[in-house]
Amino acid sequence: MIVTTRLNRFRQSPWGLALILPAILMPLTTQLSVRLWMLDGYVYLIYLPLATIIAMLLVYDWKAFPGIATGLSLYYFNRYAPGPAAAIVASWLMVLLSGWSGYRLQVKRRWGVRYGELRLMPNRLFWLAFFMPSLFVFMMQTLAMAGLVPLKGSIFHWEPFSLHTLLNFQSALLACVTMVPVCYLFIRSLRSPGYLRLTIFRLRQQFSPEVSKTEGAVWALLLAFLLTMLLQFAPGRQNLLATEYGLPLMLPLMLWAAMRFGYLFTGLVWALLLMVLYQLRDRFLHPDTGPYQLAVISANLLVFSLSLLLMAAITTRQRRTLARTKAAALNDPVMNLPNLRALSLALANSAGSTLCFLTIPDLDRLSRTYGLRLRIHYKSSLAAHLKPELQPGEDVYQLPGFDLVMRLEGSGQLARIENITARLKDYCLNWDGLPVHPGIGVSYCSVLPPVNHLYELLGELSGMAELSLTSGITENLQQKMTQPVQYRISKKIALLNTVQQALKSNGFQLIAQKICGVRGDDYHAVWLALENDRREPVPAAEFYAVINEFGLTWELDCWRLRQVLSFINQHRAKLPGIRIATALFTLSLCRPGLAKEIQAMLQDYCVEPWQLIFYVEESPMLTPHGGGYRAIDQLRYLGCRVAISNFGHGYGSYALLKQIEADMLRLNGEFVRNMFNNSLDYQIIESTCIMARLKKMQVVAADVETQEADNLLRKLGVDYLQGTLYGEAKPLHSLVEQDEAPPQRLPD
Template sequence: MDIFFKKIQRQLFIFIISTVLIAVSRHFSPSTWLDDEPNYLSWLPLSVIISVLLLWGRTAAIPLTIATVAVYLWLFPAESPWLTLLFIGCVLAPVIAVCGALRRWAGRRWRYDIMGRNGTILICALGFAAPCLIKALMYLTGMFVSFPDELSPYFGMASYLFNVIDVQSLVISSLVFSPPVYYALRILLSPAFRRAMWLVRIKPYFSPASRTKTVVWLSALFFLMWMFCSPVSSELFSAYMLPLLFFIFTVGIRSPGATFIAILWAISAFALIQCNKNFVHSINYGPVLAFTLSIFIAFTVCLYYMIRIYNRGARLQRVWHNHALTDPMTWLPNLRALDAHMKTHPGGILCCIRLNNLEFLGRHYGFLMRAHCKSLLDQTLSVHLRPNERVFQFIGCEVLLYLHEGNHEKRLRQMVSILNARRVPWKEQQLTIEHMAAWGRIMPGPGELNRLLGQLSYLAEQTNALEPVIGLDTQPESVMSVTSGQVELFQKIKQALDNGQLLLVGQPIVGRSGERYDEILSRLMVDGRIMMPDTFLPIITQCDLSVYFDMLVMAKLLNYLSSPVARGEKRRFSVNLMPVTLMQNGAAQRIVRLFAESQVDASRIVIEVTEEQAFSTAEHTARNIQLLRQAGFMIAIDDFGTGYSNYERLKRLDADIIKIDGCFIRNITSSTEDVIIVQSICALAKYRGLDVVAEFVETAAQRELLFNLGVDYLQGYLVGKPELLA
């Protein structure tokens, strides 16, 4: 009984909706006078009939028929009920028959995706076949049945032009106005569809990135519509200017979106048809009007096909995008997917799980075994993951795991224990895979993800069976007994950098006339003792902390230069940049921005780069050096003569200073070859206008000889030892 009453309730609801909409739509249907007879330009009740059938299917056939009969018996009480029923039968029978044929042809889902894959068949069947069948049936009926004078023109008793526009009115009603009426009903009746329509179809085009284009497009549309529909007669905005409006809608498929465009086109077409006399200026009004309606029909078909093509392209783009986010071997989301996941779910914990002996087993069993092990790992962990926690593909024998913060270390240990306790089946064998893991917090900022991945990969390699899980943020004391000395050293270095325990010292570089500037050298305060660069710089380079370290040095130096003491001294300093830093896109802009914010003159700084960087053809490295030089920084080539340099490259060197490596200086007082090398470098440097600095000067004899050979500046313990900056 409950099911029966629900069906009755649903039928009654469809009847009420259909009755109201048919009555209202007939009242607002655009019409005109041809041959002294009223003629509809678009008979909107047909749009309502088609939309109701698309929305509820065959369930709506009976209540829709009753509603149509009730409305027209109420509208034409003086006419014979049999003639009214005959008229309604001529309208409803072809539409219901076409819908039945569509269901048989396309299956039960013929009503779905009306602007997508079913669009072509719906355009042909409901947009053209149904209206033509309606008029054919009406003309056939008019041959055998006599209708009153006010109805007879619609049954073929009229001029050829009247009949043409009559058919066009039905085609326009079904083709142009059925989709927006269908969408309007769904928006009114379904909160879920209303929300999806707003979030997916409309809201994205009013986002900050697209708002300007959408507003400009809508403004152009409103202007044209106002000009066409304005009661002020204008020869400029006549029917021949309609292609301009069509162009606006063609462009709009991409700006406001496909579905939104279909609705706006229906609204615009209704306004144009309603106000047709404001832009159709011709003595032969009827033929021009028929031609204009034909243009509307043709453009609507083209617009729907363009919408379908655009939707198909957008769908393919989403598919390609999803494939671009997936590793083709393991079918796990890749690093690009991880980056997108972190943007939608900021914060969290990133874990690197290393399959310790997978590389060895992979050499024996093949590459597919590696992919199989990673896929099986994902299946094993999937039941232990919370919403929005995922496994991601990583390089080599590692995978990444994104976890929410909170009890994460305990959960990770449990997961690693589960993985280590299982056996991996492969070709009738049960393999044992050792799993180790390292975790760390995801910090915001450009380049932070790549830095964290390198650190976690390094830590995961250093774990062992006694302690298979280690945290990047764990205090060194808690992991001292189970990690190697290198891991402990790395954690101490990272903690010192994070806590601001970086110290800067300056070693003087003195010229022959006493002028000087200082090279900035770094020290770290670790456990109350000073750590030298030869200890921490290799770790920083290996763990991808180079950019982070260089920016800390710059920030520390700028803090000193901004102090009143340093501003009064006007001292100059040189700073070494690691190779990785200059390889980063935008590194130079970051440095220039730091100096601009601190209001420190860039000419006070000499940037020291290696020979490899100075002669590099890499795009980012060369670009960064060029930008730094343009910003006012001087460029010095460190350790000149030991690597890439030769006389040909020295001829085209774009720098200000070259620093001769200490290997040519230590024995210069006893080596004729070193004297000749230094003398030749100085001679060519002078010709190029470059200053020359000699490193590792430790004796007075070296100083005197170097100045005589043409060296401009000396650096070494003879001229001054490194001193802590105040």
């Protein structure tokens, strides 16, 4: 602790790190500066010491001057006689004092704001990037003309309007425009090590949200290609990219970075790129390139650097302003609560949520009596009163009128909702000495994304919450059907009741169909069928949508899995070694401890893991960053096989196929049905088979109805075939009856 405190003092004190750094950086940056040797001495193409000293001032302010004076004295008194050295050091200090004083007087307390702040850019460009370099070159030229410094073999020249002086002036300008942010980052990181992590965070933040990894990789490859052409290949007439003609091609590439990658990234990359190009200029410049051509190139790069950095700063600020505008659009400015748009966005980004609807109809009467401020104050204070019951990522959302809605993460939040209800009963607002305690109706339901019917759902929740005011209990939209407010919602709830009753009374029917393996390893796929109260079949898409929306995925998966395991256990003598494929909802894969629960079921029914194949739908949650990736890995480790169902129908793509790890891939039947009529479908099947073989995955083709399709799919490398050609779908229990039937004798 003592060592850390002393180290921090050393970094912050003007007699610590600020005193030592200039003495170290002056000779180091001088050696790193790019020079050009001429007949009457040498000139700088990029002069780093001035940029480094300005960066020292930006970090330490006036505290940097003792160290700067010490570093300049040590450097120049070791290279010149005392008289010239004193004149040079005095000129340096005069330039820094005048430039820094003008800058501080104009920007006042905001002198140390990070680079890229657009409001300070005109001030910094004038005082730090123009005034200081101009005054510095003027002072050095004055010393040279007065004969106070040696001219032979040095950077000084007696003629003020010579090419020699112009190159030195441009080198100072270019360094102050492009190199100060790099030097500032280096010195600031030495003073505060956490600043480097902060810079990396800001750099990532400044990227456009639409930038993908592919775009970044393409940009980096193009930059590497141009650098390779410039620096590795010999220039010649046959290859103009390897000459200075290839240099302008980097300009649109950097403009791309300025528009998409932000100011920090563009500024740092451009500064490093300039150093590399200037240091290795002999690789791509013609041997006859003289100082005049270099002066023209330097002037062009200076103008482009200004344009590039200004454009990067402007686009970065525009993105930041747009992000703030979007964030402001998600918040109610009167209540200071997130609005309905924010709720819709939160539901879309969540794997599953529980909506808790609060209605306070008495607020309408009270606000007419005591004014609108009562409603505003009551709703905002009620939201603050409920905040302790919320977890990170959850919130209370403002609705028009006298309603509020809460979003809780996940489903099955009954205990938390009971705590929220108890907390609501304890709340009372004191308004001008009058206790305000109106009745609050509460209703809730679980939803899964995508929630396309949010407005209708909130309307039904509002009706249920009003019922709660009379019943005195919290109403659950998924368990109690009331007089419908919207027909679609009522129909959905009726179907939900049918599903729940089927789960309780084993009302689902298991349908099985044989899947033919090309190597004789057949298995059976099992899915669910449901009938409503009128004995009419319910389409699977309809009741699956309700199950997903109201959070019954695991209940259904658990019921189906137990039925399948019970069938295998009961008929193991008649159907030895039978393998059955059953589906798992993607949300069930995100359930903690899923593999352990399935392992316990297998042990209860004495079924081997290899007898189960799990079909999972395509979803981004199957990728390494999704919640289902780990569950798939655990199921495969357990011994079960996992197949990606209906590949190509939903989120499926080669990008998904590259990331997921599974055993089998089930092609969507639409491709198989159309492969003879549509060459694109055929190519999709062929390419998918190739990709699956590379991933060591087996391929299952659905909806195979003809022998021609069978022959073609076998040639393409499909491992399993499913369709009416191999057997009709029938109830699962009929497999036992089929096995008991005596085989038909062939005629003699």
